Amino acid sequence: xxxxxxxxxxxxxxxxxxxxxxxxxxxxxxxxxxxxxxxxxxxxxxxxxxxxxxxxxxxxxxxxxxxxxxxxxxxxxxxxxxxxxxxxxxxxxxxxxxxxxxxxxxxxxxxxxxxxxxxxxxxxxxxxxxxxxxxxxxxxxxxxxxxxxxxxxxxxxxxxxxxxxxxxxxxxxxxxxxxxxxxxxxxxxxxxxxxxxxxxxxxxxxxxxxxxxxxxxxxxxxxxxxxxxxxxxxxxxxxxxxxxxxxxxxxxxxxxxxxxxxxxxxxxxxxxxxxxxxxxxxxxxxxxxxxxxxxxxxxxxxxxxxxxxxxxxxxxxxxxxxxxxxxxxxxxxxxxxxxxxxxxxxxxxxxxxxxxxxxxxxxxxxxxxxxxxxxxxxxxxxxxxxxxxxxxxxxxxxxxxxxxxxxxxxxxx
Numbered sequence: 001x002x003x004x005x006x007x008x009x010x011x012x013x014x015x016x017x018x019x020x021x022x023x024x025x026x027x028x029x030x031x032x033x034x035x036x037x038x039x040x041x042x043x044x045x046x047x048x049x050x051x052x053x054x055x056x057x058x059x060x061x062x063x064x065x066x067x068x069x070x071x072x073x074x075x076x077x078x079x080x081x082x083x084x085x086x087x088x089x090x091x092x093x094x095x096x097x098x099x100x101x102x103x104x105x106x107x108x109x110x111x112x113x114x115x116x117x118x119x120x121x122x123x124x125x126x127x128x129x130x131x132x133x134x135x136x137x138x139x140x141x142x143x144x145x146x147x148x149x150x151x152x153x154x155x156x157x158x159x160x161x162x163x164x165x166x167x168x169x170x171x172x173x174x175x176x177x178x179x180x181x182x183x184x185x186x187x188x189x190x191x192x193x194x195x196x197x198x199x200x201x202x203x204x205x206x207x208x209x210x211x212x213x214x215x216x217x218x219x220x221x222x223x224x225x226x227x228x229x230x231x232x233x234x235x236x237x238x239x240x241x242x243x244x245x246x247x248x249x250x251x252x253x254x255x256x257x258x259x260x261x262x263x264x265x266x267x268x269x270x271x272x273x274x275x276x277x278x279x280x281x282x283x284x285x286x287x288x289x290x291x292x293x294x295x296x297x298x299x300x301x302x303x304x305x306x307x308x309x310x311x312x313x314x315x316x317x318x319x320x321x322x323x324x325x326x327x328x329x330x331x332x333x334x335x336x337x338x339x340x341x342x343x344x345x346x347x348x349x350x351x352x353x354x355x356x357x358x359x360x361x362x363x364x365x366x367x368x369x370x371x372x373x374x375x376x377x378x379x380x381x382x383x384x385x386x387x388x389x390x391x392x393x394x395x396x397x398x399x400x401x402x403x404x405x406x407x408x409x410x411x412x413x
Contacts, residue, residue: 039197039198039223040052040197043197043198043199044198044199044217044218044219044221044223044244045196045198045199045200045215045216045217045218046131046133046134046135046136046216046218047125047131047199047200047201047214047215047216048197048198048199048200048201048215050121050124050125051121051125051200051201054117054121054125057117058114058117061110061113061114062110062114064106064110065106065107065110125201127200127201127203127211127212127213127214128212128214129214130146130180130182130214131146131180131214131215131216134178134179134180134216134218135178135216135218138178140180144179144180146179146180146181146182146214147162147164147175147176147179147180147181147182148162148163148164148182148184149161149162149173149175149181149182149183149184150162150163150183150184150186150292151183151184151185151186151194151205152186152187152188152205152292152295153185153186153187153188153189153192153194153205153227153231154187154188154189154272154273155188155189155190155231155232155234155273155274155275155276156227156231156232156233156234156235156237156238156275156276156277156279157170157171157238157240157272157276157279158170158171158173158194158225158227158238158240159269159272160172160173161264161287161291161292162254163287163292165254165257165258166286166287167254167257167258167283167284167285167286167287168257168264168283168284168287169257169281169282169283169284170272170279170280170281170282170283171239171240171241171279171280171281171282172240172241172242172243172281173225173240173241173242173243174242174243174244174245174249174250174253174254175217175242175243175244175245175250176244176245176246176247176249176250177217177218177219177220177244177245177246177247178216178217178218179216179247180214180215180216181199181213181214181215181216181217182212182213182214183203183212183213183214183215184210184212184292185203185204185205185210185211185212185213186205186206186207186208186209186210186211186292186295186296187205187206187207188207188273188295188300189207189231189273190207190231190232191204191205191206191207191229191231192204192205192206192227192229192231192238193205193227193228193229194213194225194227195225195226195227195228196215196223196224196225196226196242197223197224197226198217198221198223198242199215199216199217199223199242200213200215202228202229204229207298208296208297208298208307209296210296217244219244220244220245220246220249221244222241222242222243222244223241223242223243223244224239224240224241224242225239225240225241225242226238226239226240227239232275233277234275234276234277234278237277237278241281256283257283257284257285258285259285260282260283260284260285261285262282262283262284262285263284263285263286263287263288264284264286264287264288264291265288265291266288266291266294266300266301266302268284269291269295269300270300270301273300294306297309
């Protein structure tokens, strides 16, 4: 009788523990993934469904090449392994017409199919194109009027204006099921993206420009819209609720907004557009006429020139007499600084250059040799007013102390 191997039991125990840990890790991962909401793959709007189908079909076509290549890699490695003496060995092989035909024909056919799908899908799902159907084999009824919604991206919240109903809402919008929605989208500040995954793909919101989106929701429910383009510190909280309702539920939602009593005029909008995070849902019972057009034209504030007026002046060849006054009315980017909503740039005295001034960093050629300290980039102890590009009303003092403090000790690794 031979004694048992002294380390057999510990090895078996270690293997069992290792397998148990792997199983637990797999179950934990599956549990985490179970909480994921794959809205993009299971949308509730016809446009998003068509986009999902396009993605699935494209992936399936590409897998026609990927999967056989992966399978053949393992098959070849097994069949032509060194220990398999029965495998044919032909060191003189250099060409096979049949193999070349397969290698080049299959990818070519896939590329042709992908190109055709892309061409058709690009035109069919053009966001500027009005909908011709609200679902598979369900054309838009001729008596149905699309719901118009004017969307404004703010820092960091969303404003929705319903011109046909004269109401507006913040961080919540609603639409009836199976009714085409015509979105007009712009921004009052920086670039953003309007994205409701359950309804359609994302589209940019840009200041002084209007983008369009046509979509529809086919299922009732509460969904989430979001900004999908980084726009500052409050970006991660720039979400809104999208309520897809029956016609009766939508009428009740409109009545709820009208009962709010608040009015959205230019003064209220100028307060609303100030940067804020986690803004609560609110409603406006009335909207000032022409407010969206003023937001689009960057001329909500009194005295500002609308973009359309600027375009008209440009088409007429410009104006000599009023050019200076027009320049002041076109100073859009300073509106927050003039209201005291933004701090001055942290460039003085840490860098020796004035905040928002015309002096270039050390070693760079000044913009204007005659107007920028005589063409010298020497560090200064006092800020200057810059040369034509200093923001009016800006604080010319030094940056906060914590931004200019020098470390007492050297950096330790």
